[in-house]
Amino acid sequence: MPESHRCLFRTLLTIAVLSFGSTAFAAKTVIGSKAFTESVILGEIATQLTEEAGYDAEHRRQLGGTRVLWSALIRGDIQCYPEYTGTLSTEIFSSQNIKSDTELRSALAKQSIWTSKSLGFNNTYVLGMTRGRAAELGITRMSQLADHPTLRFGFSNEFMERADGWPGIRAHYRLPQQDVRGLSHDLAYRGLESRSLDLTDLYSTDAEIVHYDLTTLVDDARFFPVYDAIIVCREDVPDAIRESLNRLGGRIDEMTMTKMNARAALDREPEAQIAASFLRDQLNVNAEAKVQSRSARIWQRTREHLAMVGISLGLAVLVAVPLGIIAFHRRGVGRVVFAIADILQTLPALALLVFLIPWLGIGYAPAIVALFLYSVLPILRNTHTGLADIPRDLRESAEALGLPRIARLRYVELPLAARSMLAGVRTAAVINVGTATLGALIGAGGYGQPILTGIRLDDTKLILEGAVPAAVLALLVQWVFGWVERRWVTAK
Amino acid sequence: MSSAIAFEHVTHRYPHAVAVDDVTLRVEPGETVALIGPSGCGKSTLLKLATGLVRPQQGSVFVTDRALAPDNLIEIRHRIGYVIQSGGLFPHLSAVDNVTLAARFLKRDRQWIATRVAELAELVQLPREALDRFPNNLSGGQRQRVSLMRALMLDPAVLLLDEPLGALDPMVRHGLQEDLRRLFQRLGKSVLLVTHDMAEAAFFSQNIVLMREGKIVQRGSYRDLIDAPAEQFVSDFVKAQRGLHAEAFDA
Numbered sequence: 001m002p003e004s005h006r007c008l009f010r011t012l013l014t015i016a017v018l019s020f021g022s023t024a025f026a027a028k029t030v031i032g033s034k035a036f037t038e039s040v041i042l043g044e045i046a047t048q049l050t051e052e053a054g055y056d057a058e059h060r061r062q063l064g065g066t067r068v069l070w071s072a073l074i075r076g077d078i079q080c081y082p083e084y085t086g087t088l089s090t091e092i093f094s095s096q097n098i099k100s101d102t103e104l105r106s107a108l109a110k111q112s113i114w115t116s117k118s119l120g121f122n123n124t125y126v127l128g129m130t131r132g133r134a135a136e137l138g139i140t141r142m143s144q145l146a147d148h149p150t151l152r153f154g155f156s157n158e159f160m161e162r163a164d165g166w167p168g169i170r171a172h173y174r175l176p177q178q179d180v181r182g183l184s185h186d187l188a189y190r191g192l193e194s195r196s197l198d199l200t201d202l203y204s205t206d207a208e209i210v211h212y213d214l215t216t217l218v219d220d221a222r223f224f225p226v227y228d229a230i231i232v233c234r235e236d237v238p239d240a241i242r243e244s245l246n247r248l249g250g251r252i253d254e255m256t257m258t259k260m261n262a263r264a265a266l267d268r269e270p271e272a273q274i275a276a277s278f279l280r281d282q283l284n285v286n287a288e289a290k291v292q293s294r295s296a297r298i299w300q301r302t303r304e305h306l307a308m309v310g311i312s313l314g315l316a317v318l319v320a321v322p323l324g325i326i327a328f329h330r331r332g333v334g335r336v337v338f339a340i341a342d343i344l345q346t347l348p349a350l351a352l353l354v355f356l357i358p359w360l361g362i363g364y365a366p367a368i369v370a371l372f373l374y375s376v377l378p379i380l381r382n383t384h385t386g387l388a389d390i391p392r393d394l395r396e397s398a399e400a401l402g403l404p405r406i407a408r409l410r411y412v413e414l415p416l417a418a419r420s421m422l423a424g425v426r427t428a429a430v431i432n433v434g435t436a437t438l439g440a441l442i443g444a445g446g447y448g449q450p451i452l453t454g455i456r457l458d459d460t461k462l463i464l465e466g467a468v469p470a471a472v473l474a475l476l477v478q479w480v481f482g483w484v485e486r487r488w489v490t491a492k
Numbered sequence: 493m494s495s496a497i498a499f500e501h502v503t504h505r506y507p508h509a510v511a512v513d514d515v516t517l518r519v520e521p522g523e524t525v526a527l528i529g530p531s532g533c534g535k536s537t538l539l540k541l542a543t544g545l546v547r548p549q550q551g552s553v554f555v556t557d558r559a560l561a562p563d564n565l566i567e568i569r570h571r572i573g574y575v576i577q578s579g580g581l582f583p584h585l586s587a588v589d590n591v592t593l594a595a596r597f598l599k600r601d602r603q604w605i606a607t608r609v610a611e612l613a614e615l616v617q618l619p620r621e622a623l624d625r626f627p628n629n630l631s632g633g634q635r636q637r638v639s640l641m642r643a644l645m646l647d648p649a650v651l652l653l654d655e656p657l658g659a660l661d662p663m664v665r666h667g668l669q670e671d672l673r674r675l676f677q678r679l680g681k682s683v684l685l686v687t688h689d690m691a692e693a694a695f696f697s698q699n700i701v702l703m704r705e706g707k708i709v710q711r712g713s714y715r716d717l718i719d720a721p722a723e724q725f726v727s728d729f730v731k732a733q734r735g736l737h738a739e740a741f742d743a
Contacts, residue, residue: 397580400543401594401642402569411593415584 028058029241032069032078032362032443035062036185037264037271037456038123038205038257042082044275046231046245048287050080052279053244060443061271062452063362065158066091068354068442074111077361077443079237080245084123084227090164101228108232114242116231117249121205121257124227125164126216128202130192134215141220142173145199149176154197156185164225165201172223186456205254207262229257251282265457297450298469304445305473308436312368313429316375321421323376324383325409334384341377349374349435353442367436367444374435375428382424386417418489426481433474437466447473494557496521496650496682497542502551504537511537513706514551521649524676524683526693529703530729535686538703539652542684543574556649570594573643573681577655579635581627587638588623595645612641615678617671633664640672644679651676653685657692669695690714690733702726 029050033043040061050057060078063069066087072078089098093107101118108115127142134140137148145151159165160182169175183191189208191197202209202216209216229252231245260278263269270291279285292300327334349370356366390413398412414421440448447466454463497519504512512534519525527535540546541553544565553560555568581590588609595605613623616637627635636656643651656672657665673696676683687693693700694714702709702717710722721727 393576393578393580394582396540396545397574397576398582399545400569400572400574402566402572402646403594403597404566407597411597412582416582418584 028056029080029237030058030060030078032060032063032072032081034066034069034081035064035441035452035456036203037207038203038261039082040456041260041264041271041274042119042229042231044271045248045278046080046082048272048275048279049244049247049285050241052285052287053240055238055241060362061449062440062456063443064354064441066162068357068362071357072362072443073113073232073234075358075361076234076236077363080231080233080241082229083232084229085118086124086164086225086227087162088232090168090225091162094163109235112235114233114235114237116233116242116245119229119231119248119252120250121252121254122226122228123203123205123254123257124219124224125159126202126204126219126224127169127199128192128209128214128216129199130195131213131215133192133195133198134217139217140215141218142169142223143220145175145177145217146173150179151177151198152196153177153180153199154183154188154191155180155201156188157182159185159201164223169223173221184455186458190458205257205261207258207265210258211262211266247283252278256282268457268459294465298465301445301447301449301466302469302473304439304449305433305436305447305470308364308367308371308439308444308446309429309432309473311364312371313375313425313432315368315372316379316428317425319372320376320379320424321383324380324421325387327380328384328387337380338384341380344373345377347373349438350441353438357442362443364439364444366442367439367446371432371436371439375432378427378431379421379424382420382427383417386420386424387413389420390416419485422481422485422489426478429477429481430474433470433477437470494521495519495554496523496556497684498554498557499538499541500552500554502538502541502548502553504534504541504546504548510534510706512541512548515706515708516551517701517708517711519650519682519684521682522680523699524685524697525699525701526697527684527686527701527703528688528690528693529709531688532705533703534706535703536654539574539654539684539686542650542652543569543572570598570646571649573640573646573648573651575636575639575643575651575653575656577658579627579639579659581635581639581642583627586624586626587618587630587634590627590638591623591641591645593642598646608645609641612644615644615675616640631664632660633668636660636668640675649682651681651683651685653683655686655688658688672696690730702729704729 031043031047031050033039043059043061047057047059063072069078069081069083070092073081085101085104088108089104093104096107098104098107105115129139139145139148153166155166160180161167166180188197188200189212192200192214193212202214204216208214231248233242233245256278260274263274264271272291276287279287323337327337352370352373353366356369360366360369394412394416398408403411436446437448437451439446440452447470450462450466454460454466495518499515499517502512502515503510515534515538517538527538529535537546541548542555544560556571558564558568560568581587582593585593591609591612592605595608609623613620618634618637618641622630622634622638627638630638640656657668660668669692676696685696698713699711700714700717701711704725710717710726712720717726717730721730
């Protein structure tokens with residue numbers, strides 16, 4: 001590789017490592033939250049309380065579903081997160097057939113997990129329809145759904161899989177519906193409103209129930225368990241933090257929570273601010289709402305995004321270029337390498353990220369590994385193609401000059417393949433900029449964060465705050481590589 | 493025995509054809525030998541055998557009396573200059589960088605390199621400014637001159653030229669033929685030159701080797717081939733080559 005290219009990669013890598021290092025290695029109490037508004041508000045409240053207790057705390061918001069949060073907690077990537085008792089007993093401890101809170105607490109203690117006092121509200125699942133549609137069909141109770149087999153159901157993705165979700169309901173109420181789709185919880189309201197869905201799962205404290213004028217169906221055969229809101233923490237969390245979190249016990253009733261949800265989801269008030277005003281009013285805690293300015297926010301997202309893209313791309317170059325060279329010279333090895341790389345490329349990004357969590361936890365590591373795996377194939381393939389496309393007479397001329405293999409590679413073959421290799425790196429980089437937006441789902445931040453929040457809050461401006469910089473970055477990457485190619489690689 | 497290049501009972505088969513079949517051939521120091529024959533007769537393969545680009549399945553190849561072997565190949569290649577029809581210049585390097593690549597790799601003294609380049613440019617009559625150009629910005633004739641400079645850079649004992657003028661238009665070709673012959677005489681190197689044109693072979697050498705289907709049919713001067721053909725094929729080949737010219741004149 002010519003000096004100029006190495007220099008470029010080194011620069012990219014340095015930028016990436018610097019921005020990575022500055023955010024990843026501080027010892028903090030990390031509070032997680034799930035990818036819906038209520039969880040983010042509760043996570044924010046817990047974070048501010050922890051800080052008030054004198055600890056350095058960080059809120060990793062909207063990390064994903066129960067499984068992601070739970071395994072992050074067990075691994076110690078996060079120390080606490082808001083949860084619901086019914087979710088734990090049916091989703092995490094489903095095999096143990098837990099009947100009471102006492103049983104749940106002892107099951108959690110066995111895993112070295114502490115639970116706070118109950119916060120004061122039961123956020124159960126309910127099924128909801130628009131008032132008009134429910135009246136049209138005369139449905140008020142869940143058991144009546146069995147009489148309407150053609151209804152279109154749209155459930156949040158987690159609900160589709162959970163034992164206390166659709167599979168359980170279908171068995172419990174013997175429901176016949178076939179048109180059942182999984183989608184993001186926040187999009188379901190819009191589906192109901194536009195009449196492309198008849199029914200969805202809701203949380204009883206959702207502010208949208210009032211806003212969209214929805215009817216909730218009575219659980220007349222008593223399917224849903226109780227979902228008392230709690231905070232779960234690892235037992236290694238300092239007592240002072242636990243005591244502080246226990247101050248929330250019984251202080252948030254259903255009405256309070258619904259109102260806070262409405263302020264976030266409908267009035268677009270930042271969760272940090274809602275949490276701070278709750279703590280001030282209810283607990284007399286002078287908490288500080290850390291609301292970043294838009295430019296500070298975008299800058300932070302940019303650093304996170306660049307870190308993910310830069311590190312993964314740098315590693316991919318370091319691995320894929322030598323692999324491509326070996327694959328070219330040894331056909332047998334090449335076949336195996338390409339077969340593996342092809343398979344990796346076909347894995348869905350979201351699935352890959354979730355597979356990696358048990359090994360690598362949440363945050364940068366799984367995001368970078370996933371992006372790295374996606375970058376390998378284009379670089380590998382283009383390195384191989386670049387070498388294979390060198391005309392035979394040029395290869396032979398280099399050989400006949402008496403240059404040893406390494407020298408031929410360095411002075412003739414790699415420079416001649418550089419254009420193709422660079423195109424591979426460019427492809428990988430552009431793919432990475434796009435795919436890295438998924439990093440937000442597992443706590444790696446980046447431009448996906450505002451997109452995710454924007455979808456959750458139905459806030460187009462917020463979605464654009466992530467989508468526009470991501471698109472600009474992709475164009476920038478295209479442009480930089482185009483410039484490098486014109487400047488250094490183009491055959492004269 | 494002292495020869496610049498020697499093939500001793502060399503056989504090389506490609507997967508579905510024999511390219512070179514039990515060939516024994518010597519080129520003495522300072523001698524120019526022209527290899528000629530119809531396409532596919534094995535003449536280019538013979539040159540590749542001499543550079544070690546292909547390895548014989550049987551027999552041995554000697555360059556300056558040393559048998560080619562994997563462990564001395566690199567060293568022996570520094571004693572060989574190899575020029576092919578397309579020139580084989582590396583498009584990402586300027587003409588001068590093409591010429592000096594091997595010398596720079598061998599860490600030859602800078603001053604020596606500069607002097608040598610100037611010497612060779614004069615020898616092959618390449619204008620100074622052409623040296624800084626990239627191959628795509630050179631004319632066909634200039635490209636072959638640069639390619640020749642590259643082949644001569646390390647002052648090799650042996651020159652292997654595979655249809656070096658084959659891709660040039662007739663005017664340029666004629667000029668280069670003259671220059672090349674003068675150059676061969678002046679340098680006194682051993683030259684093995686492949687061509688498909690009998691007139692060109694006769695122009696360069698009294699030593700013409702005619703090949704057919706991997707075997708040497710006859711070795712001799714142009715006169716010998718006409719006056720004492722070893723077999724019917726020799727007469728047919730010579731006649732076919734002359735026929736082209738004759739027909740052109742008649743027309």
